[in-house]
Amino acid sequence: MATKIQTPAYEAVIGMEVHAELMTESKMFCRCAVVDLTAAQPNTAVCPVCLGMPGVLPVINQQAIEYGIMVGLALNCEIAEFNQFARKNYFYPDLPKGYQISQYEFPLAVNGYVMIDLPDGSTKRIGIRRAHLEEDTGKNTHLSDGTSLVDFNRSGVPLLEIVTEPDIRNAEEAEAYCRKLRAILQYLGVNSGDMSKGVLRVEANISVRPVGSNEFRNRTEVKNLNSIRNMFRATEYEIERQIQVWESGGSVVQETRGWDEQKQKTFSQRSKESAHDYRYFPEPDLPVLEISREWVERVRAHMPELPDTKRERFMNALGLSAYDASVLVADRPIADYFENAVKAGGDAKIIANWMMGELFRLMNKSGLEREQINEISVKPEQLVEVIQLIEKKTINNNAGKKVLEIVYNKGGEVSHIIQSEGLAQQSDEGVLRTAVMQVLDQNPSEVTRWLNGEEKVIKFLMGQVMRAMRGTGDAQAVQRLLEEELNKRK
Amino acid sequence: MSLSRAEVEHIAELAKLNLTEAELDQYAVQLSAILDYIAELNALNTDDIPPTASVLPLKNVLAADEVTFGLEQKAALANAPDAEAGQFRVQAIFE
Numbered sequence: 001m002a003t004k005i006q007t008p009a010y011e012a013v014i015g016m017e018v019h020a021e022l023m024t025e026s027k028m029f030c031r032c033a034v035v036d037l038t039a040a041q042p043n044t045a046v047c048p049v050c051l052g053m054p055g056v057l058p059v060i061n062q063q064a065i066e067y068g069i070m071v072g073l074a075l076n077c078e079i080a081e082f083n084q085f086a087r088k089n090y091f092y093p094d095l096p097k098g099y100q101i102s103q104y105e106f107p108l109a110v111n112g113y114v115m116i117d118l119p120d121g122s123t124k125r126i127g128i129r130r131a132h133l134e135e136d137t138g139k140n141t142h143l144s145d146g147t148s149l150v151d152f153n154r155s156g157v158p159l160l161e162i163v164t165e166p167d168i169r170n171a172e173e174a175e176a177y178c179r180k181l182r183a184i185l186q187y188l189g190v191n192s193g194d195m196s197k198g199v200l201r202v203e204a205n206i207s208v209r210p211v212g213s214n215e216f217r218n219r220t221e222v223k224n225l226n227s228i229r230n231m232f233r234a235t236e237y238e239i240e241r242q243i244q245v246w247e248s249g250g251s252v253v254q255e256t257r258g259w260d261e262q263k264q265k266t267f268s269q270r271s272k273e274s275a276h277d278y279r280y281f282p283e284p285d286l287p288v289l290e291i292s293r294e295w296v297e298r299v300r301a302h303m304p305e306l307p308d309t310k311r312e313r314f315m316n317a318l319g320l321s322a323y324d325a326s327v328l329v330a331d332r333p334i335a336d337y338f339e340n341a342v343k344a345g346g347d348a349k350i351i352a353n354w355m356m357g358e359l360f361r362l363m364n365k366s367g368l369e370r371e372q373i374n375e376i377s378v379k380p381e382q383l384v385e386v387i388q389l390i391e392k393k394t395i396n397n398n399a400g401k402k403v404l405e406i407v408y409n410k411g412g413e414v415s416h417i418i419q420s421e422g423l424a425q426q427s428d429e430g431v432l433r434t435a436v437m438q439v440l441d442q443n444p445s446e447v448t449r450w451l452n453g454e455e456k457v458i459k460f461l462m463g464q465v466m467r468a469m470r471g472t473g474d475a476q477a478v479q480r481l482l483e484e485e486l487n488k489r490k
Numbered sequence: 491m492s493l494s495r496a497e498v499e500h501i502a503e504l505a506k507l508n509l510t511e512a513e514l515d516q517y518a519v520q521l522s523a524i525l526d527y528i529a530e531l532n533a534l535n536t537d538d539i540p541p542t543a544s545v546l547p548l549k550n551v552l553a554a555d556e557v558t559f560g561l562e563q564k565a566a567l568a569n570a571p572d573a574e575a576g577q578f579r580v581q582a583i584f585e
């Protein structure tokens with residue numbers, strides 16, 4: 001977009017639809033394995049049911065229902081007692097039966113909300129309209145010769161569609177919603193949150209309207225959002241595009257739009273309206289599903305701690321600031337790493353500082369996302385080891401950073417690295433004093449300036465001593481000895 | 491109840507059927523007759539009968555989440571009109 005229209009006259013109205021694959025062992029309606037699509041050979045986790053062969057019958061996966069109930073409860077939804085699956089009919093090569101088994105009139109969970117955390121520290125309530133269970137489709141790969149290849153490994157994988165109320169007003173809130181929902185799914189252990197692998201897919205329904213009005217104008221549905229960053233950019237772009245359309249006297253066409261990552265633009269994927277006549281009807285192959293209140297309570301009793309609860313605990317029991325706690329709970333792998341480090345015997349606040357400082361810096365530098373912290377070679381115990389060695393003055397702060405960087409880049413044991421790199425802190429007073437005296441002898445003019453009252457020169461001298469000792473000097477001792485030796489020269 | 495020709499055309503499109511003009515006329519009449527026949531059920535008083543999607547006295551038929559092996563890739567592709575690299579090959583469809 002060339003120029004951003006500087007007008008506060010419009011606000012966006014956004015609802016999100018998220019499709020989350022559920023990490024069950026087997027599929028939604030057959031017992032084929034749920035496999036990593038990017039790793040498994042195509043069409044090796046398939047059977048007559050998920051290939052849509054004639055005469056087969058689906059059977060509901062109990063674990064998928066319980067995962068769905070967990071998500072519903074975590075999103076503060078009412079869990080429906082009466083559930084019925086429905087057929088959604090359409091033709092596409094990735095849908096072998098010619099219909100998708102979904103829920104339509106009777107979804108699993110309704111009327112919930114989630115509190116999202118905004119960058120300024122405030123929270124906002126986003127309504128959850130419904131969450132319903134369905135099955136995923138196969139995967140098409142389009143070839144340049146006008147044909148497509150179809151892999152049905154994904155066909156029939158349990159899928160939970162989560163739909164918000166149109167409560168989101170800008171791209172920041174959309175991002176905060178995605179982050180919170182993803183964290184909840186990760187905490188529940190029902191989804192890895194890996195958008196790049198397509199196990200979590202996000203669509204944004206976007207319209208704009210004059211501030212102060214309650215109307216709903218034509219909306220567009222933006223797809224192809226394979227990361228939170230792309231979702232944010234696409235949403236920002238689409239809001240601006242729609243404002244410009246209205247401002248220039250046009251009107252927004254209700255349509256589906258894709259996100260073109262290369263061009264950083266949304267583009268029309270207009271399809272014939274008649275193609276979306278899904279002719280839903282109750283699935284005759286599946287008996288109804290009744291979820292008793294006892295069942296719901298049994299599931300609730302086994303739910304793990306959720307991000308908001310964990311953040312409270314990090315603040316109240318471990319003394320973290322609200323900001324630190326929010327950052328550490330935002331991705332479950334980060335929270336787990338932190339808790340493992342605390343368990344290994346470190347001070348919570350110091351661990352938090354080192355994680356959010358050095359570790360995040362190293363991860364950013366090597367292009368890792370926060371949720372990939374399990375892949376780094378610095379284990380929580382090693383981080384704690386480094387922190388404890390600093391506390392014991394075996395190494396100083398700078399050496400600690402160096403050790404971490406070496407373990408991060410090459411692996412290895414902390415104690416070996418300290419030895420082989422000569423990073424052990426030098427506290428021997430004789431050695432330090434010799435170094436101090438050498439530096440003073442080599443820098444007579446700085447010594448004179450200090451003696452003439454220019455106190456800040458000591459910082460330069462300090463740096464020279466530390467450099468001479470390759471950074472391993474005990475900084476406090478060096479400072480003390482410098483002052484002693486300087487005073488002797490008065 | 492009579493189906494219009496436009497409705498038959500719409501249904502044919504959803505079913506991916508290419509019908510001739512003559513077939514559209516013919517099916518409009520035939521489908522309307524079938525709907526009229528089914529509509530005879532409307533004569534029954536069903537005020538006290540809750541709607542149901544199933545006539546079987548079943549509910550909550552569930553399976554434990556345990557994997558069983560289905561088909562080998564070769565068997566899965568055995569009836570495919572065309573296959574390549576372990577995948578079904580179809581004419582590309584762009585919406």
